[in-house]
Amino acid sequence: xxxxxxxxxxxxxxxxxxxxxxxxxxxxxxxxxxxxxxxxxxxxxxxxxxxxxxxxxxxxxxxxxxxxxxxxxxxxxxxxxxxxxxxxxxxxxxxxxxxxxxxxxxxxxxxxxxxxxxxxxxxxxxxxxxxxxxxxxxxxxxxxxxxxxxxxxxxxxxxxxxxxxxxxxxxxxxxxxxxxxxxxxxxxxxxxxxxxxxxxxxxxxxxxxxxxxxxxxxxxxxxxxxxxxxxxxxxxxxxxxxxxxxxxxxxxxxxxxxxxxxxxxxxxxxxxxxxxxxxxxxxxxxxxxxxxxxxxxxxxxxxxxxxxxxxxxxxxxxxxxxxxxxxxxxxxxxxxxxxxxxxxxxxxxxxxxxxxxxxxxxxxxxxxxxxxxxxxxxxxxxxxxxxxxxxxxxxxxxxxxxxxxxxxxxxxxxxxxxxxxxxxxxxxxxxxxxxxxxxxxxxxxxxxxxxxxxxxxxxxxxxxxxxxxxxxxxxxxxxxxxxxxxxxxxxxxxxxxxxxxxxx
Amino acid sequence: xxxxxxxxxxxxxxxxxxxxxxxxxxxxxxxxxxxxxxxxxxxxxxxxxxxxxxxxxxxxxxxxxxxxxxxxxxxxxxxxxxxxxxxxxxxxxxxxxxxxxxxxxxxxxxxxxxxxxxxxxxxxxxxxxxxxxxxxxxxxxxxxxxxxxxxxxxxxxxxxxxxxxxxxxxxxxxxxxxxxxxxxxxxxxxxxxxxxxxxxxxxxxxxxxxxxxxxxxxxxxxxxxxxxxxxxxxxxxxxxxxxxxxxxxxxxxxxxxxxxxxxxxxxxxxxxxxxxxxxxxxxxxxxxxxxxxxx
Numbered sequence: 001x002x003x004x005x006x007x008x009x010x011x012x013x014x015x016x017x018x019x020x021x022x023x024x025x026x027x028x029x030x031x032x033x034x035x036x037x038x039x040x041x042x043x044x045x046x047x048x049x050x051x052x053x054x055x056x057x058x059x060x061x062x063x064x065x066x067x068x069x070x071x072x073x074x075x076x077x078x079x080x081x082x083x084x085x086x087x088x089x090x091x092x093x094x095x096x097x098x099x100x101x102x103x104x105x106x107x108x109x110x111x112x113x114x115x116x117x118x119x120x121x122x123x124x125x126x127x128x129x130x131x132x133x134x135x136x137x138x139x140x141x142x143x144x145x146x147x148x149x150x151x152x153x154x155x156x157x158x159x160x161x162x163x164x165x166x167x168x169x170x171x172x173x174x175x176x177x178x179x180x181x182x183x184x185x186x187x188x189x190x191x192x193x194x195x196x197x198x199x200x201x202x203x204x205x206x207x208x209x210x211x212x213x214x215x216x217x218x219x220x221x222x223x224x225x226x227x228x229x230x231x232x233x234x235x236x237x238x239x240x241x242x243x244x245x246x247x248x249x250x251x252x253x254x255x256x257x258x259x260x261x262x263x264x265x266x267x268x269x270x271x272x273x274x275x276x277x278x279x280x281x282x283x284x285x286x287x288x289x290x291x292x293x294x295x296x297x298x299x300x301x302x303x304x305x306x307x308x309x310x311x312x313x314x315x316x317x318x319x320x321x322x323x324x325x326x327x328x329x330x331x332x333x334x335x336x337x338x339x340x341x342x343x344x345x346x347x348x349x350x351x352x353x354x355x356x357x358x359x360x361x362x363x364x365x366x367x368x369x370x371x372x373x374x375x376x377x378x379x380x381x382x383x384x385x386x387x388x389x390x391x392x393x394x395x396x397x398x399x400x401x402x403x404x405x406x407x408x409x410x411x412x413x414x415x416x417x418x419x420x421x422x423x424x425x426x427x428x429x430x431x432x433x434x435x436x437x438x439x440x441x442x443x444x445x446x447x448x449x450x451x452x453x454x455x456x457x458x459x460x461x462x463x464x465x466x467x468x469x470x471x472x473x474x475x476x477x478x479x480x481x482x483x484x485x486x487x488x489x490x491x492x493x494x495x496x497x498x499x500x501x502x503x504x
Numbered sequence: 505x506x507x508x509x510x511x512x513x514x515x516x517x518x519x520x521x522x523x524x525x526x527x528x529x530x531x532x533x534x535x536x537x538x539x540x541x542x543x544x545x546x547x548x549x550x551x552x553x554x555x556x557x558x559x560x561x562x563x564x565x566x567x568x569x570x571x572x573x574x575x576x577x578x579x580x581x582x583x584x585x586x587x588x589x590x591x592x593x594x595x596x597x598x599x600x601x602x603x604x605x606x607x608x609x610x611x612x613x614x615x616x617x618x619x620x621x622x623x624x625x626x627x628x629x630x631x632x633x634x635x636x637x638x639x640x641x642x643x644x645x646x647x648x649x650x651x652x653x654x655x656x657x658x659x660x661x662x663x664x665x666x667x668x669x670x671x672x673x674x675x676x677x678x679x680x681x682x683x684x685x686x687x688x689x690x691x692x693x694x695x696x697x698x699x700x701x702x703x704x705x706x707x708x709x710x711x712x713x714x715x716x717x718x719x720x721x722x723x724x725x726x727x728x729x730x731x732x733x734x735x736x737x738x739x740x741x742x743x744x745x746x747x748x749x750x751x752x753x754x755x756x757x758x759x760x761x762x763x764x765x766x767x768x769x770x771x772x773x774x775x776x777x778x779x780x781x782x783x784x785x786x787x788x789x790x791x792x793x794x795x796x797x798x799x
Contacts, residue, residue: 039535040540041535041536041537042534043536043537128723164588241538245536393686394638395638396636396637397636397640398636400649400796401750402650402751402797403650403651403652403746403750403751404750405749408649408650408796410649437530438796440794440796441616443613463796
C-alpha cells in the first residue's frame, strides 16, 4: 500500500507537469554511438631502426637457416629406385604419395601428418610456456620475410630517420627511383618465394626447366602468382598488421604463459623512475631508464616494451639489443630489457633472489605429451605394414552356379606393396576345404602368382569355386574363410578374412 | 546535460562498448581502415563478377534463366569440350580394337583394360535390361557368369551371338532353330511327354517314376537326340542346352520341364550389329567372356 501523503502527491504532480504525456524523457546516448569513439583506426607507419647485438645476430642466423631450408629443400635428392621420384621431399598429388627422405606416406596414412601437427602444436605450447613467443619472434615465416623486406627497405632507402625524411618530402626523381627499386626487389623476393613453393609438388629440376621454357602447368603459374602476391602483400605492405589483426596466435598465447615463463620484458623495478640523465650526475633515487626511446624505435611492431606485456609484442628481442647498447654507453649494467619472468620483479623488490625455473609442471606435462606422441609415431613408423591385402567380394551376383553344380564366388584382391622394389606374391585359400582358385584374367604363367611392382597397388580378380560335395561347409548361405598372400622371397604373410556365399 | 555512457578499461586504457556481462566488458578497439577498404574491394570484385560471368537468376517467358555476363561463359561448353576430347581419345583405342582380331585383343593387356571397361559400360547401357546389371540373368535370360553356353562360350562364338542375335528374323546369319511345341502341335501325346520328362530328370538322378523314365528313353531317342544328343549333353551349334548339368535357363523342376517340352521355347535376342559398332561388340564379347564362364 502506498501511503498517500501531501509530499508524495506534490512530487507526482511536479513529475507529470515536466512529462506531459507521462513518458519519461531520458537523455541517453547509445553505447555504440559514433560520437563516442573512432570507427576506424588509421595505420601508423612503423620505421624500425637497425640494432646490433646478440639477438640481431641470432635473427640473421635464423633467417639464413629458415630461408635456406625453404629454398633448398626441394633440390635435395634421395635415391629410391627405378620408376620412383628421387626428390627427398615431395608432395606428389598426381600419384597421391608424400615423400620425406626415407619416409613415404600413402593417402590412407594421413594420420602421420596428423601426428606431426599434434607434435608441432604441443611443441609450440612447450616453447611458449618456457620462453614466450619464440615462434613469433624468430621463426614464423611472417616474421622472417618481414625482417628480410625491412632489411631491403633499409638497404635502399636508408635507416629509420632517412626513411622518415624520404616519406615526408615531396616526390622527386630520387624518391621515385628509391621507391620503385624497393618494390621491384620486394617483388623479386616474392617471386622467388612463390617459385620455390611449387618445387615441393613436382620434380624440381624438371619443373624448373618447364618454367624456364614457359611450358609449365597452369596450376604452377597460378600457385607462383598467388604466393608472389601474398608474400609481397604480407611481408612488404601489411607487415605488423598481420600479427596484430590477422593472426589468432597472439590471442591464444596469453593462455600459454605463466608467471615463470621467460618473456622479453622491461624490468620496471630497475628502470623506474625513468627520465633523462645528465652525464656525471648521480644515479641515486632514480631508475636506469633514461627514456631515450631506443627500444621503441627498434621495435618492428612499433610498440613500447615498457608498457608491459602486449598482444602486439612478438618478442623478437630487438629492444634488448637496442637497450643494451644504450646501457653500455651510459655505463650501467646490461639487461634493463631482457628475458625475465612475470614473478621476478616482485621477488627482486622483496629482496629475494630472482628465479628461472624451466622445469615446472606445465613444461613437464607438455614435454611428456611430446615424448608420448613422438614415441607413438616412431613406433607406428617402424612397425609400418609394407604389405596389405584388401578383399572385395562380388556382390552382384553373390554366387554363380556352374554346370557341374559347383558354386563360384568372385573376389577382387587389392594387394598393396609399399616396398620400393617389386615382389612376387602367392595367393592361397585358408579354411575352405576343396576350394579351387581361378584367375579371372590369366595374365601370368602361374595363376596363383601376382607380381606387384614397386610402391604400387595391384587389383587382381579371382574366382573361387567349391565343388558340390564340399558345399556342406556353406552354412546359412555363407562360410567364413581367409585369403592369404605370401611374399615369395621372405615369406611375409598377410591374411584377410572374407566370406564364401552360396544358396541358403 | 549529456550523460556519457563511457567506460574506460583501467588495465589497457581502452574504451569499452559500455556493455557489461557479469563484470566482463568488451574493449571497443577500432577496426583498421585497410580492413574496411578490403571489404569495399570485395564488393567491387563481386560487382565486376556480375558483369563478366553468369550471375543473377530471373524468369523469362515463365522459365528460370540467368544473366550471362559479357564473357558469355558457359560451364557446360567446357564440359562438352572435355567430353569430346575424352571421346576422341577413346575412339582411337576403339579403332585399334576394331582392327585387331578378338583373340589378340585379349592377349594385349593395354587394349584389354580399355575393352573390359568399355564392355562393362556398353553392357549396362544395352544388355542389362534383360541379362541383369551384372549379367546374372533371370528365367529365360541367360546368366552370363556361368560356364554353360547355349550357343558357345568362346570369344568368337560370343561375338557371333551378339552380332547376329538369336532368332532375330531381320538378320540372315542369326542363330535359328528352336525347341518344338511337342504337345501343343500334337507331335507327342501327353503320356509320352511325361515319360520323356522323367527320362530327362533321370540324367541328374531326379526321376520320380523309374518305369516312366525307361519308357521315356525311347521317346527321347526318337524325338530329342537330333538336337540334344544321345547323352543329352546338347549341341551348341543348334543352341540345344545340356540337359545333364545343374543349369536350367527356364527352370529344372518337373513342371517347368513339362511346360518346356509341351509348349516349346524360343527366346529372342536382338542382332546388335545394326545398333552397335563392331568395336563395341568386341568389347562386349570380351567383357562377357571375362565374367568367369568364358571358354
